Amino acid sequence: MSAVEAIDLRRSFSSRTSVLRRAKETVEAVRGVSFVIERGEIFGLLGPNGAGKTTTIKMLITLLLPSSGSAKVLGYDVARDAVKVRRRIGYAFGGDRGLYDRLSAQDNLRYFAELYAVPPRTQRARIGELLELVGLRGREKERVEGYSRGMRQRLHIARALLHDPAVLFLDEPSIGIDPVGARELRATVAALAGQGKTILLTTHYMFEADELCDRIAVIGSGRILAEGTPADLKSRVRGGRVLEVETFGVLDESVDDVRRLDGVRSVTVEARTQSQVLHVSMDSEAELTAAVLGRIGDVRVGRVASREPTLEDAYVELIGER
Amino acid sequence: MSRWGRTARRIPRQFAVVWWLQLKMLAADAFSGILQIVWPLFFATTAFLMFRISGDHELVFYAGLGATVMGIWSSVAASSSSALQRERWLGTLELIVSAPMPFALVLSSITTAMATIGLYSMVATLIWGWLVFGMSLHIVQPIAFGCAVVVLVFAIAMIGFLLSVTVVRYRSAWAIGSLLECPVWLLCGLLVPVALLPVWVRPLSYVLPPTWGVRAMREAASGTSPWVSLLVCAVLGGAYALMAALIGRSLLKSARRQATLALT
Ligand SMILES: Nc1ncnc2c1ncn2[C@@H]1O[C@H](COP(=O)(O)OP(=O)(O)O)[C@@H](O)[C@H]1O
């Protein structure tokens, strides 16, 4: 039995466009998503804002009913067996919310331990263990309102683990956390996977997905655009190279000219404070440096370098394709 | 132990822990704490002044007991109508809904904490009445009086529970709560005896649990048997809880379909 199985999940939202007008607007947030997560896997759902990641997760954790399609978690249907699913899963959303600021970390965990019916005899030990795991030991008596984002996020994860769920859903866990905090968080997630938990993680950070996930599904506009191991996804752009050209004041028309060159697959422009860096993804055998520089025109050019494609390039290419 | 035995032991514990921690949060909210003490004193003073004119000590005591309950109801009316909204803002509503503990149990425990906070104002009003207006604090049956207070707090909490699930659909839920504050004071005989109300509103008084709870308190204080009133109060409270639980359930069903749990 797989840990999670989603079959052609769809979800649309209808909302009134305005209070006065009766007209309804329908947003199709998820349009036919299917995937399977095996036990013990870390599966990443990678996609830009509004791609439908949160909506997909909310259907899996039984907070939203699918408009159509179905999903099973540990063999239980998310629509029909919601209570059974809820007992076996934990979830944490990124961001500041979802905790009682006026209570200490320990009281927050006590509260949710009761909500999750953690047996009173094991509660105290369990809370201690989790505080240790997420590195909040010693700070548990402080009110959460004084916590940093990273600490809050780790507390979220501790909360999600109280009842020792087999499957853990993490929605953008590292959002808004400083790099050090994010690294600690990744270490925690990796440690959990080491204990055999199945984890579904959403993120829009490529390196995070690359570092943590066994498999990744790239999602855009409610559809899965590609799925595979990080290496699989990279190999989609492998056999290719990426040319990075730093320019100062490149024109949009010139970028379009570069795009039209034979052997160029895609071009993205990364705006820095003073310069723009063109990432030109191209076939490996093509020798296009001179041609690209020629099309850029009369603007000043800084550093030029050629490199192997990364997961980010694969992602950009996939998202750009739709 | 059997499964039912475990569940039977778990439920009171869950209720108690949620109640205690929610109470801790409400108490930490210093501003509303002060407001909750001062606000009822204002009304209690009005009541004392009104009844003092009569020069009848019994009447002052009668009014005083009513005023102590006003604070409990104010606290519940104001906060329970936005109880769900508050959890939604905190981002904890989804967590509560998706936890295995029954939603009705969590929510009724939260509104019970809100009613319990109102006990502060009860004590404050009694002390105020005693210090400033010379109200006698002689209670003939203290144990029965204590029971009446506990049952009354629960019953008011269950009205709050019902309120919390019914008004959540409306944007101005909090306003509905404050709108209900005064009518309940009047209908339940907190300010003037129910017997003085027009005949046609009395049925309304009799289906509101505080009417019976306050009556039980007054009976216990003056030495007549409060148990019948107490029982009616408890039964009505139970009925409100049941209604609220059913409404809460259909609310959750529709929320899952229409995506109304999260603020985002
Ligand atoms: N409750 C809702 N009501 C209306 N539209 C929604 C709701 N939740 C999400 N959406 C819309 O659905 C789309 C997908 O959102 P979401 O799943 O949150 O994306 P992601 O998590 O990938 O950023 C977005 O266009 C969003 O505006």
Ligand SMILES: [Mg+2]
């Ligand atoms: Mg999201």
